[in-house]
Amino acid sequence: MSRKSKVLLGLLLFNGLSATVGGLALMTDWIPEQASWVRDTDFPSNYFPGVILMAVVGGSSLIAATALAKRSHGWQLASIVAGTIMVFWIVGEVASIRGFHFLQVIYLVTGALVVAWTPARQAEEASSIDAAGSA
Numbered sequence: 001m002s003r004k005s006k007v008l009l010g011l012l013l014f015n016g017l018s019a020t021v022g023g024l025a026l027m028t029d030w031i032p033e034q035a036s037w038v039r040d041t042d043f044p045s046n047y048f049p050g051v052i053l054m055a056v057v058g059g060s061s062l063i064a065a066t067a068l069a070k071r072s073h074g075w076q077l078a079s080i081v082a083g084t085i086m087v088f089w090i091v092g093e094v095a096s097i098r099g100f101h102f103l104q105v106i107y108l109v110t111g112a113l114v115v116a117w118t119p120a121r122q123a124e125e126a127s128s129i130d131a132a133g134s135a
Contacts, residue, residue: 008117009068011110012079015086016061018107023054037097057089061114079118086111 001009025031027050034046043049064082067075090108094100 004117004119005068008079008114009065011114011117012061012065012068012082015082015107015110015114016058016065019058019061019086019089020054021058023050023052023058026050026053037099040098041096053089057085060085064114076118076121080115083111083114083118086114 022031026046029046031046037046038044038049041049060078060082064075064078066072067078072078086107090104090111094104
């Protein structure tokens with residue numbers, strides 16, 4: 001696995017694991033509920049945003065990380081989808097809670113980096129062919 005693929009795998013694992021733990025924390029009140037977080041949303045509590053954070057945001061990143069590690073067909077699409085979900089989650093979070101935390105910048109950047117650093121399928125196939133041919 002190339003260095004760039006290892007960094008991409010690390011980003012996906014970071015996003016996936018932290019979103020899963022964060023979702024669980026919201027669902028189980030490990031993070032004390034802030035009324036202001038759901039005040040301007042349709043959610044009555046942090047529970048359902050926690051479910052979405054864990055299952056959709058965290059799950060998509062963990063699925064993409066697994067696909068990348070196994071070099072499954074379509075791992076690039078899974079990676080781009082996971083990064084895009086993270087970016088949309090953060091933008092939606094900032095817009096809905098009308099608040100800001102420095103961690104949102106970190107997750108916005110990691111989501112964007114996942115999208116930007118996921119190679120095009122053709123480029124990945126070409127580098128695999130070149131590597132096999134030079135061996």
